[in-house]
Amino acid sequence: MTPLARLILAFALAPVWGAAAGTLPVDPPATPTVDAAATIRVIAPDVALARRLVEERRTVAGRPVDLPMLRRFYAQRGFRPLWLGDDGSVRDAGRKALAALQAAGLDGLAADDYHAGPIARRLDAHSLDAHSDETTPVELELLLTDGVIALATHRRAGRIAPRSVSVDFAVTPPAMDPVAIGNAVAAAADPAAALEALAPPQGDHAGLKAALAALRAADAAGGWPRVPAPRAAKLEPGMRDPAVRALRQRLAASGDMTGAASASDLYDATLRQGVERFQARHGLEVDGIVGTSTVATLNVPVTDRIAQVVANMERARWFPADLGERHVAVNVPDYRLQAVENGRVVQDMRVIVGTKLRRTPIFSSTITSVVLNPTWTVPVSLAREDYLPKLLKNPGYLAEKGFTVYSSWAAGAAPLDSRRINWKAVGTGIGRLKLRQDPGPENALGQMKFNIPNGFDVYLHDTPGREKFGQTVRAFSSGCVRVGDPKALAAFVLAGDPDWPAEKRQQYLDRRETKTVTVRRPVAVHLLYKTAWVDEAGLLQFRDDVYGRDSELLEAIARRGLSVPRITLARG
Numbered sequence: 198m199t200p201l202a203r204l205i206l207a208f209a210l211a212p213v214w215g216a217a218a219g220t221l222p223v224d225p226p227a228t229p230t231v232d233a234a235a236t237i238r239v240i241a242p243d244v245a246l247a248r249r250l251v252e253e254r255r256t257v258a259g260r261p262v263d264l265p266m267l268r269r270f271y272a273q274r275g276f277r278p279l280w281l282g283d284d285g286s287v288r289d290a291g292r293k294a295l296a297a298l299q300a301a302g303l304d305g306l307a308a309d310d311y312h313a314g315p316i317a318r319r320l321d322a323h324s325l326d327a328h329s330d331e332t333t334p335v336e337l338e339l340l341l342t343d344g345v346i347a348l349a350t351h352r353r354a355g356r357i358a359p360r361s362v363s364v365d366f367a368v369t370p371p372a373m374d375p376v377a378i379g380n381a382v383a384a385a386a387d388p389a390a391a392l393e394a395l396a397p398p399q400g401d402h403a404g405l406k407a408a409l410a411a412l413r414a415a416d417a418a419g420g421w422p423r424v425p426a427p428r429a430a431k432l433e434p435g436m437r438d439p440a441v442r443a444l445r446q447r448l449a450a451s452g453d454m455t456g457a458a459s460a461s462d463l464y465d466a467t468l469r470q471g472v473e474r475f476q477a478r479h480g481l482e483v484d485g486i487v488g489t490s491t492v493a494t495l496n497v498p499v500t501d502r503i504a505q506v507v508a509n510m511e512r513a514r515w516f517p518a519d520l521g522e523r524h525v526a527v528n529v530p531d532y533r534l535q536a537v538e539n540g541r542v543v544q545d546m547r548v549i550v551g552t553k554l555r556r557t558p559i560f561s562s563t564i565t566s567v568v569l570n571p572t573w574t575v576p577v578s579l580a581r582e583d584y585l586p587k588l589l590k591n592p593g594y595l596a597e598k599g600f601t602v603y604s605s606w607a608a609g610a611a612p613l614d615s616r617r618i619n620w621k622a623v624g625t626g627i628g629r630l631k632l633r634q635d636p637g638p639e640n641a642l643g644q645m646k647f648n649i650p651n652g653f654d655v656y657l658h659d660t661p662g663r664e665k666f667g668q669t670v671r672a673f674s675s676g677c678v679r680v681g682d683p684k685a686l687a688a689f690v691l692a693g694d695p696d697w698p699a700e701k702r703q704q705y706l707d708r709r710e711t712k713t714v715t716v717r718r719p720v721a722v723h724l725l726y727k728t729a730w731v732d733e734a735g736l737l738q739f740r741d742d743v744y745g746r747d748s749e750l751l752e753a754i755a756r757r758g759l760s761v762p763r764i765t766l767a768r769g
Contacts, residue, residue: 247276249335258319258336260312261758262343263375270342270376278334279383280341285334287320290388291341295320297389298344304352304396305409305510307760311344342379345388349378353395355514362753363746365558367652368515398518402510404731409506415450416499422446424487424495432487434469437462444468444487447495448475480531480740482669502729504762505739508747509729511754516561521721525564525686527657527678529557530728530740532671534657534680536689542733544689549660549671549679556744557676559726562649563719564657564690569705569712570636571646575600576654577628579675585627588620595632598639603631636709644706645683647690649722657722659683672743678724690720 249257250271255264271277280291298313308314319337350373359366378395385391396402415421424447427440441462448454454471469485476483479494520526520537527534529550536544551557575584587594595602595615602618603610610631623630634640643659653676660679665671673679680686684699691697697714705712728740728747742748751761 244276245333245335246271246278246338249339250276257339257343258315260315260340260343262339263347266346266375267339267343270346270379273376274380278338279379281334281338287337287341290383291337292320294341294345294382294388294392297392298348300389301348303406303410305405305507306348306351306356310351310759311348312340313344316340316344345382345392346375346379349373349382349392349395350375351514352392353397353514355511356759357511357750357754357757359515359559362750365556365653366515367558367560370515371517397510397513397516401731402513404735404737405506405510405513405729408729408731408737409503409510412499412503412506416503420499421450421495424492426489426492427487430488432464434464434466434485436464438464440487441468444472444495448472451475453478478736478738480669480738498765500762501764502739504751504764505729505742505747507762508750509727511750512559512726516723516725520723523689523718524721524723525657525689526723526725527557528725528727528730528740529559530726530743531738534678534686536686538689544682544685546681546685547666547671548681549665549673550743551674551676552672553744555675557674557678557724558651558653558655559724560651560653561721561723562651564647564649564716564722565719566648566716567687567690567714568642568646568648569702569714570644570709571640571642571658572636572711573634573640573642575632575634580627580630580632581625583675584632585620585624588615588618588627592616592618592620598634599637600632600634603633605629606631636711643679643683645687647680647683647686657686670741670743690716693718 250264250268253264255261280288280294282288295313295316298311298316299308301308301311301313316337319340354370354373359368359370382388382391396406422443424443425440427436427438429436429438432438432440432444439462441464442460444464445454445459445468448468448471449456453475454468456467464487472487472491473483473485475481475495476485476491481491481494523536523538525534525536527548527550532548532550534544534546534548535542584595591597593616600615602613602615604613606629613630620627636644638661640661643661645659647657649656655677657678657680662673662679665673666681684702687702688699691702691714694714694717702714726744726746728742730738732738748764751764754761755763
């Protein structure tokens with residue numbers, strides 16, 4: 198920087214720095230007799246940047262920008278332009294960066310949120326003329342930097358803080374340093390490739406990206422044909438119905454049937470295969486019967502499926518790159534738990550999750566201990582909401598279910614005979630009593646509890662209500678996750694611990710003796726919410742948005758002024 202440029206820079210920044218330091222204001226200098234802005238632009242482009250960043254306007258060319266971030270970024274660079282040459286023309290790196298901004302939609306983002314259109318228009322108008330009256334090099338520079346850093350951050354860490362969407366999204370996205378990101382992208386031989394490398398590394402991101410492109414192509418072609426309700430209550434193989442023709446066309450459009458669609462109205466074996474494939478991909482009962490649920494799922498618009506994929510790509514950005522060499526993943530909308538070791542699924546079981554009113558939260562933790570024959574202490578909220586109504590009808594309910602009632606929550610509180618308590622008089626004061634269920638066949642936690650430290654007091658556990666695992670929709674719990682095969686999960690969690698082989702664990706279970714077993718190598722556990730993903734076979738899977746979290750997320754992003762697709766059908 199020339200001495201004159203340093204003088205101009207100091208002169209330009211002095212009022213801001215002085216105000217920040219609490220000094221008294223000074224008289225402004227005499228009005229120069231030359232065009233100061235033009236002089237700064239010609240002599241020192243870095244000073245032009247500094248002068249623009251001193252201004253309090255949080256828009257550039259009418260576009261909102263992250264002004265504090267841009268100030269930090271350029272201050273560290275000595276206010277040297279990043280994308281522009283000395284003559285004000287855009288370097289090749291800037292043009293590649295623009296191409297990356299224009300392609301943001303491929304990742305479920307929106308190019309317009311990163312100034313791609315205004316940059317392209319200004320670039321075309323700007324050409325090599327550094328002194329165009331229609332635009333300025335500084336505007337182009339700042340828009341490019343703001344767009345690149347925002348895209349990089351959003352691509353890896355998401356567009357919105359999880360907790361701002363819901364208090365039960367207890368996920369911490371990867372920390373991102375905007376200044377370091379901007380410098381790294383600019384220094385890369387190919388800025389577009391550097392931005393692409395920031396995409397979430399989870400296995401199905403590339404698959405979802407390809408699926409998003411295919412769904413958008415289907416939307417551009419007119420979407421999927423609707424399937425009318427059959428004349429009978431259910432459409433089964435061997436039946437003839439006018440709805441069959443539309444069903445064939447619909448399944449062919451989504452790739453669930455191959456070959457030319459027949460004009461026949463007979464529900465034949467080939468069509469049944471397509472229906473069962475569709476049902477399996479959407480978490481429906483795979484029976485080949487086209488009933489109300491299957492017809493409703495067939496008629497979800499392709500635009501809604503696009504929005505679902507975008508929402509799931511967004512949530513994936515919140516989680517760590519490495520889920521753990523040995524980890525447990527619970528996908529709430531799929532009602533399924535998988536234990537993974539070295540990238541391979543070694544346990545796969547059904548689970549029961551929270552109801553719509555008591556949603557299972559989303560977070561990462563570790564399984565730190567396994568409790569054999571656990572006791573269960575009823576939370577105050579459940580005692581009031583669930584147990585008090587039962588006791589008003591049947592005062593002997595707690596005794597029948599193996600509960601001990603204590604006079605208070607204090608250590609050493611006296612046990613009470615629950616059958617002699619006037620529960621109507623106790624009323625909502627039931628919270629002052631401690632209700633603890635002893636180990637046994639009626640215990641709500643079953644024979645095993647898997648402790649996972651978190652702020653929601655939820656955990657994984659067994660259950661005596663095994664019959665509910667046979668249902669397709671399994672949202673019945675108060676927020677905890679009930680596992681379908683607790684013994685298999687314990688074998689995975691305690692694998693390699695010579696002190697706790699399966700035989701010893703079974704002995705404790707048989708004796709109904711409570712024992713807490715510390716997990717020597719804590720196993721990572723992730724409670725996920727995936728309503729769309731690409732499985733190991735490359736098939737795009739969808740699940741019902743049981744809690745309405747997809748709409749919740751997309752609406753929260755839209756409230757920030759960012760572009761998202763909308764879900765038109767109310768589900769969840």
